[in-house]
Amino acid sequence: MIIDTHSHLDGEEFADDLPAVIQKAKEAQVEKILVPNVNLQGLQHLMDVCDTYRGYLFPMIGLHPEDVKDDYQTQLDAMLSILEADPTRFTAIGEVGLDFYWDETYRKEQFDAFEQQIAWAVRFDMPLMIHARNAFRELTEMMEAHRNDNLKGVFHCFTGTEDEARKLLSFEGFKLGIGGVLTFKKSTLPEVLKKVVPLSRIVVETDSPYLAPVPHRGKRNESAFIIEIIKRLTEIYACNMENIATETKKNAYFLLR
Secondary structure: OEEEOOEOOOOHHHOOOHHHHHHHHHHOOEEEEEEOOOOOOOHHHHHHHHHHOEOOEEEOEOOOHHHOOOOHHHHHHHHHHHHHHOHHHOOOEEEEEEEOOOOOOOHHHHHHHHHHHHHHHHHHOOOEEEEEEOOHHHHHHHHHHOOOOOOOEEEOOOOOOHHHHHHHHOOOOEEEEEOHHHHOOOOOHHHHHHHHOOHHHEEEOOOEOOOOOOOOOOOOOOHHHHHHHHHHHHHHHOOOHHHHHHHHHHHHHHHOO
16 A cells, blocks of 8 residues: 655645545555645645545645745735644644745745744644745755754655755654656666665655656646555565555655544
8 A cells, every 4th residue: 555645636726536546546556645825825625625535535734835826924824723723633844945936026935934833833733844945045944954853754755866865854853755857768766766775764745737757748746646656665675566565655644633
């Protein structure tokens, strides 16, 4: 059985056929799916979807860096009130972090939002689901400042270099989230994993509906497609699919509440 640690099944892309998508995931031996939040506007819908599949879908709470705008503090205050009312309702603080790929207009606000949400993780003893794009140096500087805070979590959608992997793995409470990019023809990720990353430090994720793995690349991604990531990992770590599924599932247990 497999745990998909990151899948946006609350998205409009699944509005018409979510029951079928869930059924396909179950048939693909996906035992549990973690669903990240991106903003306050979508939080109630995310919670409703996870309530419909309680025990199978597990919601996170957080403000995605791309959703940090002028109203970010209002969004954070409202989310914190919801979190305070029932911390056990959520499995992680996420999807949070830094993203300077498209736009740096709200750079200062992104730092502040991430810092506040790190504080939530410390206060409620919850894992972080961290997104970072074009922000590796800034991310690791912030993480260094919290190295003694016993943080734990996942560096979502890792696609970096050997040196970047070593740096992220130095944060002992964290795993690397490995997704569909692993299967891409020109991806350097297989070699990085083989050389630097022990199987004990990875979790698997789809990031549905994004980043569908080969042979589904270019299509809407689904949790059922996680099997293609498992297959690729068997080649990298020279073990069978059952072992990969078992180990990555064990690695993901700390994300569940």
